Structure formats: structure tokens, C-alpha cells
Amino acid sequence: MIKVEFLGPIGEENLELHANTLSDVATQLQEIETIAPWLSKCAVAVNDQMTSDLSMVLKSGDKVSILPPVCGG
């Protein structure tokens, strides 16, 4: 199982999914009505490392973090 966490203002509970790649995670999140609108403006980290590789292979226990638009300072 892959753990998915939604950071900052997204306000959704963490999920556990079956997924072999980040692409599988994308497909499943796109089907969730409250999460889909966030996806076009969110960045992604796997195990706290930012990534831009949709084909990244995931293994059980990995953590995928969804990071919405930021404004520090």
C-alpha cells in the first residue's frame, strides 16, 4: 500500500492506495471529486523528495505528498 498525504489547505484525510507507479496514483486521484481540481496546481514528493517523474516506481510503504501552491514569508 502507498500512503498519500494532502498538505496545507487541501484538507483531505490521508489515503492508502495500491499503486505501482506515480502514474497509477494520478489515475486514482483524478477520480476523487474533491481532490481532482487541486492536481493541476500541486507538486509531488515521494518519501519527502520532490519529483517530476510520473513513471517513478513505487513500493509498499512509500509516502506520496501532494503540495498545493505555496506562499512563505
Place this chain on the structure above:
Amino acid sequence: MELYQGALDVPTIFNRWLEEENSFNYGAYIPFVGTIREENGIEALSFDIYEPVLQKWFDAWVEKAEKLGAKVKMAHAIGDVPVHTSSYVSAVFSPKRRVALELIDEFVEDFKANAPIWKYDVINGKRIYAEDRSTPMSGSGLLA
């Protein structure tokens, strides 16, 4: 990198940083202070931080600065920060001013764009995500 609950004690942090570095022969010390402005009826701003990714972002900047013989530091607030107080300070130390002046610009701008921190207006005690002032991080839209 330092994180604090609530407003930062700016003079204490800056003085400590100065003392920590005063034996390293840096010729330039450029501090930056971010202060909460009173506007749009807010009583405070509030911040969420995702520390694991923030720490990695900061560590990459430490490494980049080291290659230039410089040092970067930052502190940020978590939770509510009232107007006219500070939520964010950073600084660059370097042997000569040119490197420090350029680095503080890049460091603060990249912080605004890519540090995993979320800002909320606090109005009548309610937290409202400052969506219109927020920026998608590099690589956003991967899962869309």
C-alpha cells in the same frame, strides 16, 4: 534553519547569527526581515509548514552557498503571526558583498516560490487560505 511557534524575536535571532559567524572572517552580512502588513482587514497571518521538504530545500541552498564561500540562514514562524510582527527572517554571510547581495535576492525569491509553506489570512479568528497570493511549486501539475 529554525522554526518557531508564533512571531519571531528578530533582534535576538539576528544578534545570535552575528555572534555565531563573527570568527569566520565574513566581510558581508545581509539580513532580510519579512513583516506582516496590516491590510484587507487581517489581524494576523497563519502558516503551515511541511518540515521534511523544507529542510531538504534549505540544505540544497546551504550547499549552493558553500560553493560560493557563503552561508545562508533562515527562520520561519508556524501558526498565527500578528500584524506588524515578523514571520520570516533570512540572512547571507559571505567574504565579499557582491556574492551576498546576489545570493540574498535568489535565496528569498526561491523561498517564495518553492519553500513548502502555506499562508492563511486570519480574519475574525478564521483562517482563510491565501490562494490568490500563492504560487504553484516547480513541477506542479504532474498528477493532473
